[in-house]
Amino acid sequence: MSAIDTQPQTPVVVDNYLNHTKGVLSWALTLDHKRIGVMYTISVLLSFFLGGMFALLVRTELIAPGEGFLTQDQYNQAFSLHGAIMVFLVIIPSVPAALGNFIMPIMLGAKDVAFPRLNLFSYYLWVFGAIFFVVAMFTGSLDTGWTFYTPYSIDTDSAMSGVIPALTGAFILGFSSIFTGMNFIVTIHRLRPPGMTWFRMPLFLWAIYATALIQVLATPVLGITLLLLIMERAFGIGIFNPALGGDPVLYQHFFWFYSHPAVYIMILPGMGIISELIAVHSHKHICGYKFIAFSSVAIAIFGFLVWGHHMFVSGQSPLLNAIFSAITFSVSIPSAVKMFNWLATLYKGSISLNTPMLYALSFMFIFAIGGLTGLHLGTLATDVHLHDTYFVVAHFHYVMMGSALIAMIGGLHHWWPKITGKMYNENLGRLGCILVFVGFNTTFLPQFVLGSQGMPRRYHDYSNFLPEQVELYATYHMWSSIGSYIMAVGFFLTAGYLIHSLFAGRRAPANPWGGRSLEWQCASPPPYDNFAVTPSVGDCYDFSVLEWDEKEQGYRINEEARRKQAYPGEVADRSGAEKLDGD
Amino acid sequence: MAHDAEHHDHPDHLAHHFDTPKQQFEAGKLGMWLFIATEILLFGGLFVGYSVWRGNHPELFEYSSHFLDTTMGGINTAVLIASSLTMAAAVTVAQRNDPVKQDKRPILILLLVLTLCGAAGFMVIKYFEWTHKFAEGWYPGVKYYEKPSDKSHTWDSHAGVIGVEMTTIDTVDGAPTRGDLGLPDTVTVELPAAAPVAVAPDHFLADKLAAVYGNDDAAHAGDPHGADVTTHDAKHDEHEQTHPLQDPHRPRDAHIFFNIYYMMTGLHGIHVIIGGIVITWLLIKSFRGQFHRDYFTPVDLGGLYWHVVDLIWIFLFPLFYLIH
Numbered sequence: 001m002s003a004i005d006t007q008p009q010t011p012v013v014v015d016n017y018l019n020h021t022k023g024v025l026s027w028a029l030t031l032d033h034k035r036i037g038v039m040y041t042i043s044v045l046l047s048f049f050l051g052g053m054f055a056l057l058v059r060t061e062l063i064a065p066g067e068g069f070l071t072q073d074q075y076n077q078a079f080s081l082h083g084a085i086m087v088f089l090v091i092i093p094s095v096p097a098a099l100g101n102f103i104m105p106i107m108l109g110a111k112d113v114a115f116p117r118l119n120l121f122s123y124y125l126w127v128f129g130a131i132f133f134v135v136a137m138f139t140g141s142l143d144t145g146w147t148f149y150t151p152y153s154i155d156t157d158s159a160m161s162g163v164i165p166a167l168t169g170a171f172i173l174g175f176s177s178i179f180t181g182m183n184f185i186v187t188i189h190r191l192r193p194p195g196m197t198w199f200r201m202p203l204f205l206w207a208i209y210a211t212a213l214i215q216v217l218a219t220p221v222l223g224i225t226l227l228l229l230i231m232e233r234a235f236g237i238g239i240f241n242p243a244l245g246g247d248p249v250l251y252q253h254f255f256w257f258y259s260h261p262a263v264y265i266m267i268l269p270g271m272g273i274i275s276e277l278i279a280v281h282s283h284k285h286i287c288g289y290k291f292i293a294f295s296s297v298a299i300a301i302f303g304f305l306v307w308g309h310h311m312f313v314s315g316q317s318p319l320l321n322a323i324f325s326a327i328t329f330s331v332s333i334p335s336a337v338k339m340f341n342w343l344a345t346l347y348k349g350s351i352s353l354n355t356p357m358l359y360a361l362s363f364m365f366i367f368a369i370g371g372l373t374g375l376h377l378g379t380l381a382t383d384v385h386l387h388d389t390y391f392v393v394a395h396f397h398y399v400m401m402g403s404a405l406i407a408m409i410g411g412l413h414h415w416w417p418k419i420t421g422k423m424y425n426e427n428l429g430r431l432g433c434i435l436v437f438v439g440f441n442t443t444f445l446p447q448f449v450l451g452s453q454g455m456p457r458r459y460h461d462y463s464n465f466l467p468e469q470v471e472l473y474a475t476y477h478m479w480s481s482i483g484s485y486i487m488a489v490g491f492f493l494t495a496g497y498l499i500h501s502l503f504a505g506r507r508a509p510a511n512p513w514g515g516r517s518l519e520w521q522c523a524s525p526p527p528y529d530n531f532a533v534t535p536s537v538g539d540c541y542d543f544s545v546l547e548w549d550e551k552e553q554g555y556r557i558n559e560e561a562r563r564k565q566a567y568p569g570e571v572a573d574r575s576g577a578e579k580l581d582g583d
Numbered sequence: 584m585a586h587d588a589e590h591h592d593h594p595d596h597l598a599h600h601f602d603t604p605k606q607q608f609e610a611g612k613l614g615m616w617l618f619i620a621t622e623i624l625l626f627g628g629l630f631v632g633y634s635v636w637r638g639n640h641p642e643l644f645e646y647s648s649h650f651l652d653t654t655m656g657g658i659n660t661a662v663l664i665a666s667s668l669t670m671a672a673a674v675t676v677a678q679r680n681d682p683v684k685q686d687k688r689p690i691l692i693l694l695l696v697l698t699l700c701g702a703a704g705f706m707v708i709k710y711f712e713w714t715h716k717f718a719e720g721w722y723p724g725v726k727y728y729e730k731p732s733d734k735s736h737t738w739d740s741h742a743g744v745i746g747v748e749m750t751t752i753d754t755v756d757g758a759p760t761r762g763d764l765g766l767p768d769t770v771t772v773e774l775p776a777a778a779p780v781a782v783a784p785d786h787f788l789a790d791k792l793a794a795v796y797g798n799d800d801a802a803h804a805g806d807p808h809g810a811d812v813t814t815h816d817a818k819h820d821e822h823e824q825t826h827p828l829q830d831p832h833r834p835r836d837a838h839i840f841f842n843i844y845y846m847m848t849g850l851h852g853i854h855v856i857i858g859g860i861v862i863t864w865l866l867i868k869s870f871r872g873q874f875h876r877d878y879f880t881p882v883d884l885g886g887l888y889w890h891v892v893d894l895i896w897i898f899l900f901p902l903f904y905l906i907h
Binding site: 110111112113114115116118178182183185186189190191216217219220221223224225227228231235237238239244245246247250254529 | 598606622845850
């Protein structure tokens with residue numbers, strides 16, 4: 001009886017979420033978390049393309065000193081839109097809303113998220129917010145940087161008609177993020193099937209849960225901040241405007257109270273993905289499960305207490321600076337806990353260098369640099385020198401782009417067979433990953449040097465420095481720009497083979513990598529209701545019970561081995577599950 | 584075995600992805616509490632803004648709150664508390680309604696209508712309050728902002744600070760002395776006769792102290808215009824007649840108090856309207872007899888939301904109207 005429940009389904013073309021119903025409306029009005037996840041993924045990737053184009057404009061402008069092909073204003077708009085699009089439209093929703101929507105309920109063993117209508121509503125809020133960004137782009141003028149600092153953002157003398165649309169867009173996107181977070185918290189609390197205890201949840205779910213907590217508890221503050229800023233700009237309420245007696249530093253406090261936790265909204269789900277990738281592709285039980293799980297929660301909590309480190313030179317009191325600096329250092333403890341546990345998992349593992357694993361290894365290399373350079377910036381004395389230089393730019397690109405987005409792309413490759421039911425070309429995948437990795441480091445390693453040599457961020461022209469500085473900056477900027485082109489080639493290659501796989505890819509088995517969590521127990525692509533029967537839950541990192549199925553070209557669970565391994569209390573089969581259900 | 588959901592009887596109001604009505608109810612309730620947490624945080628930002636401004640500029644709040652009508656605010660508070668009571672009663676009645684006989688349906692409808700009247704009444708009173716403020720000239724925005732040059736005394740106070748800084752520079756250990764820099768040992772600043780510069784800081788501080796401690800003597804002590812600064816009650820009467828723009832005692836940033844007031848009560852008003860829409864929706868479903876002891880989740884959650892909207896007002900009322 002139980003053998004039927006857990007074996008991969010037979011490879012005939014069966015009813016799945018993609019062919020369950022047909023027509024545009026069946027997608028546009030769907031309540032299925034998988035379809036919503038797919039729509040999010042496509043939207044986020046399109047925004048990623050747009051944000052990437054702006055990045056290339058910025059890098060091309062900076063390739064040589066002197067005024068390039070962009071004017072000063074155009075350059076300001078290019079980097080502002082790059083930052084705002086990448087943060088609000090791409091990275092924040094990339095893992096939780098896009099991949100999380102698809103994977104989370106299946107991993108949990110649920111049929112859907114707790115509030116499917118709210119989920120669809122979140123998606124349309126996202127679309128609506130994105131439209132406002134497009135409006136801001138075409139009305140031509142958003143040049144405040146993504147942080148909307150006062151008084152730049154309330155300077156009514158300049159013709160920045162794009163500021164209010166962009167603020168409105170970010171406000172709406174914030175609510176999209178809040179509703180997604182609420183949905184996920186309730187789903188994880190209330191829709192866990194029998195046997196799925198907290199400590200049997202895959203670590204991705206812990207990370208998603210910690211992220212959702214931050215989304216729910218931090219984003220409303222951003223909402224009210226943006227609302228105040230809209231009012232400030234529209235009516236001049238005077239709270240943030242120094243010319244009206246207001247306090248611009250108060251705005252910075254409000255903004256970073258959300259936006260620092262938001263950094264962890266970006267990185268935590270990425271860390272969750274890496275925990276899955278490292279364990280599955282090393283075919284070895286994750287090391288320090290509880291440490292990784294709790295470190296996610298610890299990062300979420302610490303994340304709320306460090307916002308002041310963005311304001312060391314904003315006239316904060318020295319005592320406050322010292323306190324924020326100390327708490328900032330302590331964030332490195334849970335982050336390091338994760339790193340060492342991943343390393344320990346790799347140790348003596350049977351590592352398959354698949355594309356997702358290459359992305360996971362890239363993540364570890366890049367995140368180590370991104371995290372450690374954060375210590376330079378958290379140190380008060382060095383921050384005064386490095387503040388607002390390219391060192392900061394390089395640091396947060398190492399964490400947000402090199403870590404969060406690389407993890408997202410890695411996760412996309414990991415779950416691509418599950419989402420689409422197709423396998424991509426593995427060799428092209430590896431090549432793409434290497435190009436992205438090399439391109440990324442070529443782009444951003446030189447920027448650390450640039451910053452420590454004094455190159456300020458947000459300058460469109462650096463020809464007015466001392467001649468020897470200009471010479472130095474020109475060299476590093478050129479390398480940085482070349483790196484960005486390499487990275488672009490890597491991403492276009494990736495987009496190419498992924499799209500190609502949709503049409504010509506090999507049919508994916510239920511479990512191509514040898515994963516043990518529940519999403520690998522349903523077919524690829526999953527059926528409409530995820531599981532024909534509520535699946536049985538075991539230790540999701542115990543890979544010893546998996547065996548290779550030559551016919552399927554994928555892994556399957558050896559039932560006999562599994563029953564032997566079942567530890568006390570495990571719900572071994574369906575009849576047991578019903579007893580636990582209690583009704 | 585293959586039809587998991589069919590083990591339980593699956594009533595209409597139970598969504599396909601839940602196993603039991605209890606699970607669905609608990610999910611809804613947890614979701615609502617989380618939503619309430621976000622609402623409180625949304626207002627929390629405004630409360631923090633309020634605290635920062637009140638901490639730094641108590642005189643603005645002390646001065647401006649006299650322009651708010653305590654009676655109208657008090658009536659509104661009573662209206663909202665009463666509507667919370669009817670809402671709570673509506674939840675209980677919905678929980679006791681029989682699904683077939685619908686014996687409690689009329690009283691459920693009555694209670695919801697009363698709650699809705701509370702919401703509408705609140706907004707009507709709020710409308711009159713705001714229009715009254717507009718008629719008095721307290722518009723939101725910059726209309727009553729005064730440029731520093733318009734008003735001398737608050738900005739003169741900086742002259743005193745500059746003087747202090749000059750003397751401290753001389754006393755820093757190891758720093759070059761004035762002699763090293765070729766400057767005379769002492770600098771004599773010639774002040775015009777009867778210059779207000781020297782006393783202005785005291786006046787400014789005393790105003791602040793008076794505002795914080797309610798001690799008028801402090802205000803009189805170092806204040807050259809002491810005679811003009813009368814007690815708060817007299818001030819109050821004075822404002823009743825004087826147009827704020829003509830009032831010489833208006834603190835420089837008084838407009839900010841009103842902007843915070845408009846932001847907070849405005850956002851709260853939007854929530855009251857949303858609450859009214861939710862109650863209307865509940866009312867329509869109650870007419871159809873859809874709430875009964877087996878299914879009352881929307882009434883329960885709508886009620887929770889309504890209580891939070893009321894609760895926020897309970898904080899707003901004393902913070903704006905009852906400052907003395």
